[in-house]
Amino acid sequence: MSLDMKPTESLPPQHVVDRWIGRTLQFGVWSSASLMVAGLLVRWLSRAAAPLPTENPAPGEIVRRLFSTSIDDVTLMYAGLVLLMLTPVLRVLTSVIGFSVERDRKFVVVALIVLGMLLAEFFFSMR
């Protein structure tokens, strides 16, 4: 038996979940890369660049600093890195919503299991 290769057949229509996942990943990668570039630029351009903290701050602290008036290079870089780490989590969350819209219950459960493991591990690590 061989692979079923059909030159005349067209692909099934793209699922909504495929499109949403693609967009979520693009958003996560390019937003986080932009934050890191901004952080590096601020570092180079400002003379009073922030020193590196002795330990990695909690994600909540990064978000608080990001929306404060005294935003600095280290916060921008941390924000980019944390957003990048959370991008796959957002992708799984998008899958849960996408599979729900498509009424694919079995894979809503599968995506929820993966999401649950990631979130549990995230909160356990960051506590």
Place this chain on the structure above:
Amino acid sequence: MSLSSFLLLFLGGIVTGTFGAMLGLGGGVFLIPFLALAFGLPMHQAIATSIVAVIATSSAGAAMNVERQIVNLRFGMVLEIATVCGAIFGGVTANLLSGQTLARIFAILLLFVSFMMIWRARRSKSENGTTSQNGTFPSSFKDEASGTVVSYTVHRVPLVLLVSLVAGNISGLLGIGGGIFKVPAMHMISGVPIKAATATSNFMIGVTAAASAFIYFANGHLNPFIASPAVLGVLGGSFLGIRINRRIKGTALTWVFVVVLLLVSIKMFWR
């Protein structure tokens, strides 16, 4: 950190990301030795930086492959349950081991990667799969090289779940993607065409890497001054590597990198 250090990390990221993408290995296999040997970074920090770079390249690649429907989304999500379990265990274990032990395990992994590269170079490039249409997770994608639509189903899922658990574990332990284990398993055990197996593995890598990245971050191993330029470099390098890969074919390049990997492996072992 000086401007020259930032530039060195960025350029190092570009070079390692390019080589990784050209050889289909991801950035980590070259980035970790660069950070640990050339930059003198502690092993845990090198792994933490690599794992974040792996998320970036995986996510950027997966964004394209999902929309092109090459990824077998449902099969990938089921395997993610195993890779995430493995990655969490690997990340926790890595934080209990010394840097020297991790470097030695990494050196052994490089030997395995070299072996796999030789195997891949010798393997026939044709899609001579032997899958039937009576398995699970049916999927189809358009093979751009031949212009045909390839339909397939997946077989022996429990066995690939087991391989994914090991791949996830090694990913969390050593900061690599783990595609070097998953792609051959999906192709040879489950009968997934190599293009779909590669895209599905890459799709899973982001979630797998994120699971252990949180642990490294929480343990203070992620230095933003090192990770930011290196990750941006690897991301840029991976795009460059994919472009070069479309033009350069042949196994001579593979043999050059096999020798490089063997030398790096020796250097890492006696670091």
